[in-house]
Amino acid sequence: MDIKRDILKRVYLMYGFFLLFGIAILVQVFRIQVVQGQYWIAMAESQTLAYKNIDALRGNIFADDGSLLATSLPTYEIRMDLKAEALTDDVFKKGIDSLAIELSNLFKDKSAREYKLELERARKAGERYHLIKRRVTYLELKKLREFPIFRKGRYKGGFLYVQKNERARPFKILAARTIGYDREGQKPVGLEGAYDKVLRGTSGKRLMQKIAGGVWMPVNDENEVEPEDGADLYTSIDINIQDVAEHALMKQLIKHNSDHGCVVLMEVETGLVKAIANLSRNPDGTYSENYNYAIGESTEPGSTFKLISLVAAMEDGYLDLDDSVDTQGGQVQFYDRVMKDSHEGGYGKISVQRVFEVSSNVGTSKLIQKFYGKNPQQFIDRIYKFNIHKPLDLEISGEAAPRIKKPKDKDWYGTTLPWMSIGYESRLTPLQILTFYNAIANNGKMIKPIFVKEIRKHGRLIKKMPVQVISESICSKETVKKAQKMLEGVVENGTASNLKNATYKIAGKTGTAQIANDKYGYKYESKVSYQASFCGYFPADNPKYSCIVVVNAPSNNVYYGNLVAGPIFKEIADKVYATNLKIHPPLSIEKNLAVTPISKNGSKEDLLVVLNKLNVKAHGRVNENWVKTNAKENEIEIQNLTITSGVIPNVIGMSLKDAVYILENKGLLVKVVGKGVIKNQSIPPGQSVQKGNIIILELA
């Protein structure tokens, strides 16, 4: 069979060709592995890959009203891989002009030409991680993704971005230390630290390649594992009160050239901290939030402790408000030490209530020494029942533990009990004292201060923080009533009478302590160092908020609690009271309380809403949106106020809000002088409008 033999011959020839082909392939494999091996292996090492963590978007910290206290702003670093595998010359040349124009239009930092030249140079240099722009916002990123070339993505367009999260506190200093921070390599502080796990979320993963210069470049378009956002913290901080607290404290600290101070305002029933400010003086004389004194600094509290002493004695049944004590000549000796009242000459024989109101050291210490001198342990036991010897165990770390001495302790002397009774020889933080005062305001129920109300994620509730009760009742209701009466007395006719006001009642206690400095004892910078404080609550009849103010080392010779700390308390309390309609007692409505009010000209709708609410009759037939008013005896007469287009209207007698609206809508620029009702306008009514002209309104 010739044909078959011929065919087979050709087939074997062909097979020989395939054998050679196969050998060539194996030889090439061998060449790559052995001959060029070093080269390729070195190249492999240079392109190390690793999955890098991509930080999740950290949760926000919100104030009570939803204002942002701390937030993470994602910013993006835009890079371009100019040697992207599928970024051909064709694609590059076709898109580069429009890309350069778009980039220039978006960032406005370089001209389109500069961008073009830069990218062309980078492409020539073969840059695989060329920086286009740092700190680009998400909105900008979205636009960038639509740009020519870039819209082709990572492989075809060389478009790369790396997300970086930046933490920002929109309210800057406000509650800064309590919000805190969580930075790498530093001890976490405040709520950021306490709730780090909640806020942090789960990090994602992204495959990155190490390229020349030790930079890591993402390999793919997207993250391999998307990070999961952290949850949000809804704190109890009321940003308005916080603002007042911070500024009131700052003002007083500057005025008295104090070293540092703190303020805490707490909701009586829930323990929610509405404001917490901590300020200390920097070497350059400015003040800022550097340390959380309210939580971390325990000092001898001074006279605010007298409440604890007297409540203990009353709870043990030794004492009533009407009992009297002889304050002698303002001086009493215990062993080798003399106890003095700040008021020279003493107060003579006065009631317990009065002892507290004038903050008599002699009276208080004599009483406590009398009842507990033989058995100081009983006093300590009673105080322990108030739970003030234990730390509050706050969410935020760094709480200083309280120190209440026991008779067994080595440093318990014969003089310890009397001095302890007036607030020395013990150590408490401002927040621990406040917690006790709050319990008195809350009829004996002791509540733990908390800063966070809820944890939410994307608005969905994850956890609601419960009210945490330390003790249902630290003392009997009768004792609470007595304590409240004493505290009210301090403001009514005692050391804090400067806080008294007609609108609402404040209850509280001043404190002025000489403070011991760790190094210098009771003298600091060769002077006696003081701590002025005021702790109390309001409105006294129906306590809603408790507050403590502590100012440390006021150095301008004024160091009394009522004068240094009191005004801060008052300012905050005023603000809280003024903005919180719920705690206002209802007014008794009297007939004909006021005559018909005078109202400004302006928007008809606005006016009618207000008048309606106030039950004031309005009369007049109007069909325009703008009206003039005229107060009559029993009603307000309203008339049309015609606004003709192109003509300057008469805005005299109008409210500024409406006048600006009308005038600026006509294209005029409004400048304002003074306040009140508009009395004069610089361009008289009836003139034709020249757009862009300035019209000056005088208010009085």
Place this chain on the structure above:
Amino acid sequence: MNWFANIKGDRVIWVIVILLSVVSMLAVYSSISTLAYKSGTGNQMSILIKHGITVFLGLVIMYYVHKLKFTYYSRIAQIAFWLSIPLLVLTLIIGTNLNDASRWLVVPGLGISFQTSDLAKVALIMYVARMLSKKQNQIKDFKSAFLPIILPIIIICTLILPANFSTAALLFAVCFILMYVGRVNLKYLGAMIGIGIIGILLIILVGKYAPDLVPRFGTWVSRIENFSSGNSEGNYQANQAKIAIATGGITGKGPGNSTQRNFLPHPYSDFVYAFIIEEYGIFGAFGILSLYMLLLFRTIKIVTKSENTFGGLLALGCGLLLVLQAFINMAVSVGLFPVTGQPLPLVSKGGTSILFTGIAIGIILSVSRSIEEDKKGGKFETA
């Protein structure tokens, strides 16, 4: 178990197919782990299962194809050939644009997309085998033998060419070898090579001055330019493949330990050979290559045994198609050829490729089965 009893044809080829399928599963499993990492939700499993089903379907098709007596394929060849021409034209016009190349046609109703060139390949091989065997008596003649054989080849290849240069070239090469084996006049074959070169030059000219007519032209040029210039920065894929091979060493990094899969754009298809070397080393390289050499050898064995020219050429054509494609894929992976995008038959992931590969092997086995049965039946005497 009915099935095993019914498995006929060359057992060695069966074993080769099974072995390659196993390699395919391993390679796909390992190379898609990057994708799975991405989602972390068992996506890997679903990709693997899908691939497994495709491989199994390929085997099933192979089984049924081999059950059919090969002489029927002479008739089927005609139908398939005339069917593939309009399909290819249709693909060129409305085909799904994947990577700028209209290669895919979506089957209406089913939503399955398939590469029409895969069908055309098998159809053309069958048709050429048929024509060659029919014209054996006047094979050296130009008008009565050469023209009727070469025209279908030119038609099909030209229709595939605009969308897929490498497949057209591969198919042409297989047909060319087949014609050579089928004793076509060497004069004409030589002339054809000359015309082919002129044709390629023509395409290049058209591509340069009317790039819209040949949309893939830019890719071809850049691939070949990159390849011939050896530009180390530009030839990213090829370099990554070489790194894979170099770091694989003699025994490889072991299954699932590839690092280059993150850099190779298609570790489970175009560069699967480099990927296999990375994980299984020189042993893997040699093993895979040997399997294809063996497949070709067994096919030749069938040709030697075949008493029927059509059967012999049909089996050889199908074998050549697979093995040449495999060699080209391997040559691309090791950097002997410019990047083409030819999958490794039976190994690479890819639906239609595996299914038509099943058909091709099924045909080989069908021829082999007939030989076995003829022997038993003693219808013909052995040569």
